[in-house]
Amino acid sequence: MSPEGIQSDGRIPGSSVHRYLDEYATKFDLQRRIRLGCTVKSTEWNHELKTWSLGLVGSDETLSCDKLIVATGLTSKPSLPAVPHDTYHGEILHAKSLGHPNFVQKIQDPTVERVLVYGGSKSAFDTVHMLLQMGKQIDWVIRPGNGPSVMSPLSIFGTRTFRLSNTRFMGLFSPTAYDLDSRWHKAVHGPNSTNIARSGVKYFWKVMAYLTMRPAQYEISENGRRLFPQLGLMRYVLMRSPPSLLLMVSCSLFWSSATLGVMTHPELWNEIHRNSLITVSRKEIRNMSQDTVHFTDGSHHRTDMVILATGWQADHSIFAGGDGAASSGISSQPHDTETENRWTMLEQTAEREIIMKLPLLQETPTIAGKTQSSPSNILYRLYRHIVPIMDPRDIPSIAFVGMLRTTGAPLVFEAQALWAVAYLTGKIKSPPEQEMRSHTALINAWIKRRYLCGLKVPFALFDFMSVSSPSCCTSAVKITNDKPVYRRPLSGSWGEQSPKG
Numbered sequence: 001m002s003p004e005g006i007q008s009d010g011r012i013p014g015s016s017v018h019r020y021l022d023e024y025a026t027k028f029d030l031q032r033r034i035r036l037g038c039t040v041k042s043t044e045w046n047h048e049l050k051t052w053s054l055g056l057v058g059s060d061e062t063l064s065c066d067k068l069i070v071a072t073g074l075t076s077k078p079s080l081p082a083v084p085h086d087t088y089h090g091e092i093l094h095a096k097s098l099g100h101p102n103f104v105q106k107i108q109d110p111t112v113e114r115v116l117v118y119g120g121s122k123s124a125f126d127t128v129h130m131l132l133q134m135g136k137q138i139d140w141v142i143r144p145g146n147g148p149s150v151m152s153p154l155s156i157f158g159t160r161t162f163r164l165s166n167t168r169f170m171g172l173f174s175p176t177a178y179d180l181d182s183r184w185h186k187a188v189h190g191p192n193s194t195n196i197a198r199s200g201v202k203y204f205w206k207v208m209a210y211l212t213m214r215p216a217q218y219e220i221s222e223n224g225r226r227l228f229p230q231l232g233l234m235r236y237v238l239m240r241s242p243p244s245l246l247l248m249v250s251c252s253l254f255w256s257s258a259t260l261g262v263m264t265h266p267e268l269w270n271e272i273h274r275n276s277l278i279t280v281s282r283k284e285i286r287n288m289s290q291d292t293v294h295f296t297d298g299s300h301h302r303t304d305m306v307i308l309a310t311g312w313q314a315d316h317s318i319f320a321g322g323d324g325a326a327s328s329g330i331s332s333q334p335h336d337t338e339t340e341n342r343w344t345m346l347e348q349t350a351e352r353e354i355i356m357k358l359p360l361l362q363e364t365p366t367i368a369g370k371t372q373s374s375p376s377n378i379l380y381r382l383y384r385h386i387v388p389i390m391d392p393r394d395i396p397s398i399a400f401v402g403m404l405r406t407t408g409a410p411l412v413f414e415a416q417a418l419w420a421v422a423y424l425t426g427k428i429k430s431p432p433e434q435e436m437r438s439h440t441a442l443i444n445a446w447i448k449r450r451y452l453c454g455l456k457v458p459f460a461l462f463d464f465m466s467v468s469s470p471s472c473c474t475s476a477v478k479i480t481n482d483k484p485v486y487r488r489p490l491s492g493s494w495g496e497q498s499p500k501g
Helices: 015-028 094-097 100-107 120-135 161-165 181-189 195-216 222-226 246-251 268-274 337-357 359-363 410-425 432-449
Strands: 040-046 050-058 062-065 068-070 091-094 112-117 137-142 148-150 251-255 260-261 276-282 285-290 292-295 300-302 305-308 396-402
Touching: 040 260, 091 100, 094 100, 094 120, 094 305, 112 120, 112 260, 120 137, 120 268, 148 195, 181 195, 195 251, 195 359, 222 268, 222 276, 268 276, 268 410, 337 359, 337 432, 359 432, 396 410
Parallel strands: 068 396, 091 305, 112 137, 112 305, 137 276, 148 260
Antiparallel strands: 040 050, 050 062, 285 292, 292 300
């Protein structure tokens, strides 16, 4: 990637990313292989021809292929709250639209004076900053519950935040199912670890909470206090007095039901605390009518535009029926009763194993109604987050890339892509079905205990780098039997063969 346009503090403008992607596609002859503005509406497996058929939106054309890689990820469709708005006269946009020039022109219209931003994720912070640059009056509304994103500063310990989060250093303090057999994890996180070791892990995440959140100075304004994220072990009321010590002893980044983000506009905190153009409130929209937004607490706001920074929902509707559903590993519908009972037993056994081997995860707290006993989403049962466990197609024909939420997405997804290609071309053979099921159940049980956000989609924020074998992840292009990117949590290797080169 060319350094042109990249700022001195490491922030990368969208124009630089766009230029890089264009240059990449040109260099590797991808332009002629890409169909832009083309949406797949359905998939179907032809048993006789052993090919996939893909139906396209707005077209009678059908695409056929022998192998299919689905790389739509977990953020492919805007999540829109079910709020009645038929009689609302203003514009309603999702934060996704803010990158389109036509929508930006609508926001810049002088008649749009007051804008309501709904949501507390990273996209909400970016939206508010953009509106401030346009001089708009902003009502920032965040639903009660999990709270806003944890917004990290650009650097911690003098190191850029994204670089720090993509190191093994963070993984040292995260009990993970990917590294159960390493000496470090046995000593620090394992069943024979001492109370001192586990207390050290807790203290590390409390310190990280302090270093991450202290620059925001949440306590100095009413707006700031309403933006304080919901964290694990938080047992105090944020007061006006400096909460430095309270932050260190009372809350932790280890368990958090709030999402993570980096404050790429640090000057925004000053505007938030100044409270001149921004008003933050915590409530839920009931409905919209004419020029007014009504809330469940009986209050209302007049507004010229509503921007929904309400995040994303994973959309896998192209696998709505046939072999594409239950057998794909991403079905939202239960399997038959016998299969579901097998999964239930496996998941219960896996959770007991996780608690035994990583005892700190017994202490997973309750936050905003979410606990380790909450029902997990059955949508994702992919071996290594990549391939189906039960494939009635008899041959490797489908793989998924991007079905994991992690801070190391560029590294992890490149490795997933290489593994998927190796699997589909027969250079890696999957293990027996029962082993794949047990492995998947174990990882899902760990995610459920380690990350409260993992009740919706698979999470592995700091756990994708092996602690015990640094050489295994030095390059994301290495895939070997004994040193995979995701270390085997139980005995056994990744596959019987490895791709050459």
